[in-house]
Amino acid sequence: MARARTIAPADAAKGAAAERNFQAWLDEAAVAYMYVEQSPLTVPAPLRGQIKRPDYLVGIPGVGLVAFDVKAKTVYEEAIIFDVTEVRKLRAFARMFHLTVYFACLDPEGSPHGYWVRLDQLDELPAMWINGTYALWLPLYEALPVSLDEPFYEAFFRAVTL
Numbered sequence: 001m002a003r004a005r006t007i008a009p010a011d012a013a014k015g016a017a018a019e020r021n022f023q024a025w026l027d028e029a030a031v032a033y034m035y036v037e038q039s040p041l042t043v044p045a046p047l048r049g050q051i052k053r054p055d056y057l058v059g060i061p062g063v064g065l066v067a068f069d070v071k072a073k074t075v076y077e078e079a080i081i082f083d084v085t086e087v088r089k090l091r092a093f094a095r096m097f098h099l100t101v102y103f104a105c106l107d108p109e110g111s112p113h114g115y116w117v118r119l120d121q122l123d124e125l126p127a128m129w130i131n132g133t134y135a136l137w138l139p140l141y142e143a144l145p146v147s148l149d150e151p152f153y154e155a156f157f158r159a160v161t162l
Helices: 009-029 084-097 152-160
Strands: 032-035 056-060 064-072 079-083 100-106 113-118 127-130 133-139 144-147
Touching: 009 032, 009 056, 009 064, 009 100, 009 152, 064 084, 079 084, 079 113, 084 100, 084 133, 113 152, 144 152
Parallel strands: 064 100
Antiparallel strands: 032 056, 056 064, 079 133, 100 113, 113 144, 127 133
């Protein structure tokens, strides 16, 4: 079994801030959502290490439940990089629960600008070693630019028309 990746405290703090900013955006939109607590005890023992839960389950009127995994992501050379193991585990979750999942990639420096990437957009990307991590490289032009300054529903309905 692969060893869990250790997250630097500064990176964990940026991720937590991104999650709080996303939650504030959902609150402002008065959208129904549930925050998914991430402790290992919230996953059945046989599935621990096999699935990754998204951060938020969001109820969209007329659509249903949509999942969002919030990330503080830096753009590198006009691309967003995703860890293959994390994507594989999130995909397992999406299949088990029949949910559409988006990565909400927010600016780690706290600006309101970011990108959404639907999990299935990563399906056909070739994996490669990037700085010691087996990763997927998504060109930025394939991600949906979003801003926490725009209404949540406008961003969402723009995303589903792609």
